[in-house]
Amino acid sequence: MTYTAAADRYETLEYRRAGNSGLDLPAFSFGLWQKFGTDHPFQAQRDIVLRAFDLGITHFDNADRYGPPHRAAQQFFGRILKRDLAPHRDELILSTKAGNPIGAGPYLRGASRKSLLTSLEHSLRDLGTDHVDIFYSHSPDLTTPLDETVGALVSAVEQGKALYVGVSNYAPERAHEAAQLLRHAGVPLLVHQPRYSVFDRRPELDGLLKLAAEDGFGLVVYSPLAQGLLTxxxxxxxxxxxxxxxxxxxxxxxxDDTYRQRASALNDLAVQRGQSLAQLALQWVLRQPQVTSALIGASSTWQLEHNVKALQFPPLTGQELALIDEHGVH
Ligand code: NDP
Structure with a gap:
């Protein structure tokens, strides 16, 4: 069936500025890490992506690794871009990442110039687009000089193959160094992509949240539902x-029992607030001003529709935040 985008798609979702940049991202971005390989039916995947766009989700996150097999999720997204979303390409923020292992060869891993730029070429072909909006170094590679990795990100922008750049899974010190090098090269770090959820407080504890504010980059936080555990x-x-x-x-x-006790207590709190645990968990990450977007996955359109309502509830109070701390931290 021919797809016609919902006319009201920009009416409900909040858009938030990524750090000190000029770019707004939707409060919820959609990631194609799991269940977007050849092991799931194309029609179900297409329904989810198109529903996301109809709900105002403009940002779709991918990586050369996502499948199975590797690259399949981008090829899938390329099909849907060509078939349904091509008229809306300018409304989309497409991201990809490179550097995590995707095969046995020495250039199919790591953050060398060779690995990153070769991967980007393949990703552009898979996605069927001449540029991505955000190109990430997927993980830190301590065996490659940071200058070389940053140089490759800058080249991607200079060659018109990416509009912005990001890093993911970088410790704060290395992210800070990358941000300085990138600023010096005239290509500011747009976003960092760390894992962050009620169950994973690392960005609060290791100083990444603070650094994001100081260095002026946004955070696109992944697995905010701890892959479904926070539902x-x-x-x-x-x-x-x-x-x-x-x-x-x-x-x-x-x-296990410990998990069930923690999740039940958090669920009780959510129910008292008239929302679901998933909605509470998403609201919790988005309470941080440095968090530009919560990067969610979904295996059904129902999950998506349900989750994007998370910001329609009253803000979490100090007392509720303290209770979440009590049950959320190991
Ligand atoms: P989430 O924590 O949002 O988990 C999503 C999963 O939770 C869904 O696929 C679904 O799983 C389940 N779920 C979602 N909503 C509900 C609901 N309302 N009720 C019940 N179950 C629900 O995020 P992901 O772990 O999927 O990560 C999101 C994205 O982040 C990825 O696609 C990827 O783009 C990015 N990412 C980046 C990484 C990096 O290294 N930079 C690493 C990991 C992810 P199901 O129904 O299948 O059980």
């Missing part, structure tokens, strides 16, 4: 089709 889906077992059943990245052993 009510695992309170009574592991439902069929859930990630904890079929992903190497979320194994069933984490769903």
């Amino acid at each position: 009510d889906k695992y309170l009574d077992g592991i439902p069929a089709g859930a990630r904890a059943r079929d992903s190497a990245f979320l194994t069933p052993d984490v769903i």
Whole structure:
């Protein structure tokens, strides 16, 4: 069926400025890490992506690694871009990442100039676009001089193959160094992509949140629902089709009694507030002004529609935040 974008797609979602840049990102961005490989039906994936766009989600996050097999998620997105979203390419912020291993060869891993720029070429071909909006160094590579990695990001922009650059999973010290080098080169660091959730406080503890404010970059935080653990889906077992059943990245052993106690207590608080645990968890990451966008995944359009309502609830009070700390921290 021919796709027609929803006329009201910009009416509900909040858009937030990424650091000191001029770019606004949707409060919720959509990532294609899991369930967007060849192991899931194209039609279901297409429905989710188009629903996301109809809900005002303009930012779609990808990486050369996402599949399975590697690169499949970008190829899938390329199909949908060509078929449905081509008239809206200028409304989209497409990101990709390079540097995590995607094969056995020496240039299929690491943050060398060779690895990053070769990967970007493949990603552009897979996505069927002449540029991405954000090009990331996926992970720090301590065996490659940071100058070389930053030089490759700058070249991507100078060659017109990326509009902005980002880093992901970088410790604050290295992110700060990268930000300085990039600023000096005239290509400011737009965003950092760390993991952050009620269950993973590292960006608060290691100083990344503070650094983002000081260095003027935004945070696009991934796995804000801890891959689904911060929803009510695992309170009574592991439902069929859930990630904890079929992903190497979320194994069933984490769903133990300690987890259930913590999740139940957080769920009770959410219910008292008239929302779901997923909505509470998303509201929690977005309370930080440095967090530009919560980067979510979804395996159904229902999850998406439900999750993007998270900001429609009253702000979390000091007392509620203290209770979340009590149950969210190990
Ligand atoms: P989330 O923490 O948002 O987890 C999403 C998963 O939770 C869904 O796929 C679904 O899993 C489940 N879920 C979502 N909403 C609900 C709901 N309302 N009720 C019940 N279950 C729900 O994020 P992800 O871990 O998927 O990460 C998001 C994106 O972040 C990735 O796609 C990727 O783009 C990026 N990322 C980046 C990394 C990096 O190194 N830079 C690393 C990891 C992710 P299901 O239904 O299948 O159980």
